[in-house]
Amino acid sequence: MRLKPFNTLGVDARAEHLITLSRxxxxxxxxxxxxxxxxxGEGSNVLLAGDVPGTVILNRLSGRRILDDDGDSVVVEAAxxxxxxxxxxxxxxxxxxxxxxxxxxxxLAGAAPMQNIGAYGVELADHLVSLDAWDWRTGSMRxxxxxxxxxxxxxxxxxxxxxxxxxxxxxxxxxxxPFTPRLDYPGLATALAEAGIDKPTARxxxxxxxxxxxSKLPDPxxxxxxxxxxxNPVIEDGLADDLRGRFAGLPVYPAADGQAKLSAGWMIxxxxxxxxxxxxxxxxxxxxxxxxxxxxxxxxxxxxxxxRVRDSVAETFGVTLENEPRVIEFPGHxx
Ligand SMILES: Cc1cc2nc3c(=O)[nH]c(=O)nc-3n(C[C@H](O)[C@H](O)[C@H](O)COP(=O)(O)OP(=O)(O)OC[C@H]3O[C@@H](n4cnc5c(N)ncnc54)[C@H](O)[C@@H]3O)c2cc1C
Numbered sequence: 624m625r626l627k628p629f630n631t632l633g634v635d636a637r638a639e640h641l642i643t644l645s646r647x648x649x650x651x652x653x654x655x656x657x658x659x660x661x662x663x664g665e666g667s668n669v670l671l672a673g674d675v676p677g678t679v680i681l682n683r684l685s686g687r688r689i690l691d692d693d694g695d696s697v698v699v700e701a702a703x704x705x706x707x708x709x710x711x712x713x714x715x716x717x718x719x720x721x722x723x724x725x726x727x728x729x730x731l732a733g734a735a736p737m738q739n740i741g742a743y744g745v746e747l748a749d750h751l752v753s754l755d756a757w758d759w760r761t762g763s764m765r766x767x768x769x770x771x772x773x774x775x776x777x778x779x780x781x782x783x784x785x786x787x788x789x790x791x792x793x794x795x796x797x798x799x800x801p802f803t804p805r806l807d808y809p810g811l812a813t814a815l816a817e818a819g820i821d822k823p824t825a826r827x828x829x830x831x832x833x834x835x836x837x838s839k840l841p842d843p844x845x846x847x848x849x850x851x852x853x854x855n856p857v858i859e860d861g862l863a864d865d866l867r868g869r870f871a872g873l874p875v876y877p878a879a880d881g882q883a884k885l886s887a888g889w890m891i892x893x894x895x896x897x898x899x900x901x902x903x904x905x906x907x908x909x910x911x912x913x914x915x916x917x918x919x920x921x922x923x924x925x926x927x928x929x930x931r932v933r934d935s936v937a938e939t940f941g942v943t944l945e946n947e948p949r950v951i952e953f954p955g956h957x958x
Contacts, residue, residue, distance in 0.1 A: 624640065624641040634921065639678065646684070647764075655790075663682070665734070669849065676953050705731060721825075744808040752796065754793060757790045776857065804825075848907065848916070849914065849948040852932075854945050856885050858882065858883060858942060887912055923957055
């Protein structure tokens with residue numbers, strides 16, 4: 624089965640079988656072996672370096688509802704197969720705020736906890752109350768509190784603690800009727816000011832975030848990509864000061880516990896990769912952080928280019944970038 628329609632990088636990998644999961648009760652009859660099989664949402668955060676020797680399970684569990692409402696504070700529940708951006712817009716339609724800064728992030732609700740999706744100063748962990756996940760190992764459902772999820776910067780227990788042990792079937796989010804805008808992120812307040820809005824509603828913020836994103840990031844429907852390919856590195860303050868001294872203009876942002884966050888995009892651009900192309904594998908002309916597939920790049924060609932970029936940044940800055948999307952490789956099936 625061809626996987627090209629099921630990953631936003633548009634890699635033409637194959638799976639032996641493809642199944643759609645639309646009812647949680649079917650999980651008990653579904654087999655999953657991480658050495659052979661793969662769960663996919665919208666495929667917007669994966670780089671398929673080769674074929675999947677077993678089954679790809681497409682999560683299409685649907686449904687969303689208000690679970691709890693005490694007037695100001697509301698808990699909503701969404702099934703794992705709901706599209707994230709549709710969920711954001713639906714919450715805004717209900718008069719609920721909280722998710723507006725996370726507008727237009729591709730992918731499905733069930734994948735959002737994997738890397739604790741975040742954008743424009745907000746992350747999933749700020750709103751997640753709990754989630755339900757199917758445990759492939761015990762064959763039973765388990766509920767995780769936000770603490771159990773061990774969220775970090777683009778990280779969670781599901782991504783690095785016990786990858787592939789759980790399939791997230793539903794998430795619960797606490798949202799608010801009174802609206803407090805979060806506009807600290809550079810560019811967002813400017814976008815609102817440019818639109819002549821000085822007292823934005825949550826919907827205004829969602830629209831502004833969408834406009835800024837559309838102007839900055841290439842659209843996967845036009846050119847294959849998986850968003851930011853590298854995480855912004857977090858390093859010791861002292862090392863960041865040293866780098867700032869050596870590289871004029873290097874953006875450095877404060878992070879927790881005496882650490883600083885660097886702009887991976889700036890570092891990649893500084894190394895000359897922006898707009899680079901080798902065959903159909905490339906680095907976006909729009910944004911140096913985005914790996915793109917101009918048409919028929921294989922997973923291996925994209926991985927090779929990503930690692931060349933990583934190595935050149937390490938040579939220049941002494942900092943090793945970590946990839947944000949998961950590189951999926953089944954030994955013996957790379958190509
Ligand atoms: C243009 C673009 C912009 C992006 N911008 C952002 C951004 O601003 N912030 C951000 O955080 N991310 C961003 N991303 C990354 C991506 O949108 C998110 O990581 C999203 O949550 C991935 O959802 P998905 O359904 O496509 O997951 P997939 O790519 O299908 O899966 C990602 C990983 O999660 C696993 N997985 C998927 N669903 C489940 C499930 N239900 N249970 C257990 N495991 C599961 C998969 O096995 C895989 O390991 C962007 C991507 C693109 C293409």
